[in-house]
Amino acid sequence: MLAFEDFVAERLVDQGRISPEDLASARKKVARSPGGLLDALVEVGLMEPKALAAVCAVVCECPFVDIDSYTISFSNTELMPRSICQRALAFPLFDVDGIVTVGMADPLDLDNLDRIRAVLKVDVEPVLCERRAIERLIERAYSLAAGPQATDESAEAESESDGGPIVSAVNQILAQAIEENASDVHLGPDEHELHLRFRIDGVLQRRQGPSLAMHPGIVQRLKVMAHLDLTQTRRPQDGKFRFRHAGRAIDIRVSIIPTVTGENVVLRILGAGALLKGFADLGLDEGACGAMEGMIAEAYGMILVTGPTGSGKTTTLYTALKRLNTPDRNILTIEDPVELRLPLARQIQVSTDIGLTFASALRSILRQDPDVILVGEIRDEETARIALQASLTGHLVLSTLHTNDAPGAIARLRDFGCPSFAINSALLGVLAQRLLRRLCPECAAPDSPEQDLLEALRVTETRGAFKRAVGCDACGTLGYRGRIGAFEILLGAARVRTSIEGHDSTAALRRIAIEHGMKPLWRDALQKAELGLTTLEEVRRVAAASIDDDMDVVRAHRRLSA
Numbered sequence: 001m002l003a004f005e006d007f008v009a010e011r012l013v014d015q016g017r018i019s020p021e022d023l024a025s026a027r028k029k030v031a032r033s034p035g036g037l038l039d040a041l042v043e044v045g046l047m048e049p050k051a052l053a054a055v056c057a058v059v060c061e062c063p064f065v066d067i068d069s070y071t072i073s074f075s076n077t078e079l080m081p082r083s084i085c086q087r088a089l090a091f092p093l094f095d096v097d098g099i100v101t102v103g104m105a106d107p108l109d110l111d112n113l114d115r116i117r118a119v120l121k122v123d124v125e126p127v128l129c130e131r132r133a134i135e136r137l138i139e140r141a142y143s144l145a146a147g148p149q150a151t152d153e154s155a156e157a158e159s160e161s162d163g164g165p166i167v168s169a170v171n172q173i174l175a176q177a178i179e180e181n182a183s184d185v186h187l188g189p190d191e192h193e194l195h196l197r198f199r200i201d202g203v204l205q206r207r208q209g210p211s212l213a214m215h216p217g218i219v220q221r222l223k224v225m226a227h228l229d230l231t232q233t234r235r236p237q238d239g240k241f242r243f244r245h246a247g248r249a250i251d252i253r254v255s256i257i258p259t260v261t262g263e264n265v266v267l268r269i270l271g272a273g274a275l276l277k278g279f280a281d282l283g284l285d286e287g288a289c290g291a292m293e294g295m296i297a298e299a300y301g302m303i304l305v306t307g308p309t310g311s312g313k314t315t316t317l318y319t320a321l322k323r324l325n326t327p328d329r330n331i332l333t334i335e336d337p338v339e340l341r342l343p344l345a346r347q348i349q350v351s352t353d354i355g356l357t358f359a360s361a362l363r364s365i366l367r368q369d370p371d372v373i374l375v376g377e378i379r380d381e382e383t384a385r386i387a388l389q390a391s392l393t394g395h396l397v398l399s400t401l402h403t404n405d406a407p408g409a410i411a412r413l414r415d416f417g418c419p420s421f422a423i424n425s426a427l428l429g430v431l432a433q434r435l436l437r438r439l440c441p442e443c444a445a446p447d448s449p450e451q452d453l454l455e456a457l458r459v460t461e462t463r464g465a466f467k468r469a470v471g472c473d474a475c476g477t478l479g480y481r482g483r484i485g486a487f488e489i490l491l492g493a494a495r496v497r498t499s500i501e502g503h504d505s506t507a508a509l510r511r512i513a514i515e516h517g518m519k520p521l522w523r524d525a526l527q528k529a530e531l532g533l534t535t536l537e538e539v540r541r542v543a544a545a546s547i548d549d550d551m552d553v554v555r556a557h558r559r560l561s562a
Helices: 002-014 019-033 037-043 048-061 074-078 082-088 110-122 131-144 152-160 164-179 212-225 286-296 313-324 360-366 383-391 408-415 420-426 451-456 496-501 506-515 521-530 534-562
Strands: 088-095 098-105 123-128 185-189 196-202 204-205 235-243 248-259 262-270 303-306 333-336 344-349 374-375 396-401 426-437 480-491
Touching: 002 019, 002 037, 002 048, 019 037, 037 048, 048 123, 048 131, 074 088, 074 131, 082 088, 082 110, 082 131, 088 110, 088 131, 098 110, 110 123, 131 164, 131 344, 164 185, 164 196, 164 235, 164 248, 164 262, 185 212, 196 212, 196 248, 212 235, 212 248, 212 262, 286 303, 286 313, 286 480, 303 313, 303 383, 303 408, 313 333, 313 396, 333 360, 344 360, 344 506, 360 374, 360 383, 360 521, 374 383, 374 451, 383 396, 383 420, 396 408, 396 426, 408 420, 408 426, 408 496, 408 506, 420 426, 426 521, 426 534, 451 534, 480 534, 496 506, 521 534
Parallel strands: 098 123, 303 396, 303 426, 333 344, 333 374, 374 396
Antiparallel strands: 088 098, 185 196, 185 262, 196 204, 235 248, 248 262, 426 480
């Protein structure tokens, strides 16, 4: 193998991909570590694994297959035992017309190739695949499929030490979801199939999952991890557990409900507080950042963040808390559940079973000498009134509401019985938000939008260069990677306060707010598309519903400005 590695390395030098000095440095690393020369080239950052595998394929005169670009059926585990796949670093990728394409890390290994032919008893076409991709595929496929397991004693002992196939399957699902930055995992049974889906950047995407036969065992395993009732299958259950992956502790929230085809499971993967950055990183522009900084600088008052479930409200609130989290402030939070861990802050988990509700916890923590209070959500009249009173008595209160826009928060507080004069006195501002998928910077390309789309979004003049999603390996061929917020902020301008005091409708309050400087959320989303951060299709998906409602207001504002 050493001669082959040298031959590949020399080919890389001839192609100008690495310099002779780089090669000499890699050889020195090989002398100090057990890995081979090609592994050393990857470890020191001289070559990407896939690019190196492609060069090896040319040297081997063998096709190169990028496993990540294909959907490999996990049912192929039925063709070969796990022990042989692990020993040969090979996996049957495709079976077409009686010919099995086998991905191998080393297709020149004739002994293993003969062993694979003997097991499959069909024609075999070897192709070269990146070593680590093959290792991941073998681990994932045999953990999530009900195919034959290893036959040798050592492999069986290893499987037992790992806790069995059910434990391995659950671990693989969670690890894959975390690696793909999924926010939720959906595991739902039908009559003939078990569906596995990940919500990535707000969109559900199908993934290959376990067989239907493994569903009861997986549900039982998740119930054990979340300390739920194993005997209860006819009532919804909620729980939480902590999962360690790649040295990180990840909190997982579990929701299980009974359906006519079995128990449906949704897992929410809760983020880590260490990932919180600043307001600008969330997508707030310079003016919005200044407004948020001004609000959290106040000694007391109420700040509300509104939007539907999954719009990033908690992340925004914790970004504010991170800015406020200093030793000279006492921060207490009441949440259901506690999604992010924040050092120094005292965080309380709501538990309705023992009477620990938002309202009861809020009454108690007011005796804990707080400076800043985070109420996860204002859900009822009692919580709203206590939170409002706390903001009027020297506390900075941050919370969320489920409303479609920022002015809608005023009507919701009124519905909770909060008087308008108290709302005016306490409210510092309302931030409404949605999440847009962010274009992948590696593959985004210039776009020439259709006229129908421009008209639907009321784009009459272009101030930037629109881009479109293309798709590449970096973004999983989706064209999008990550998300960015679109926002609107309602601040307490004098005319806005007069409107609140006068019990104006939400539509009237919105018109007045826009006339006095509030940038509508759809306009903020459109500006992000003009900057090439997202696409017009994303703007239409997320914010188009509010455009028609605001057009009359925008025209009226232009007339006033003229």
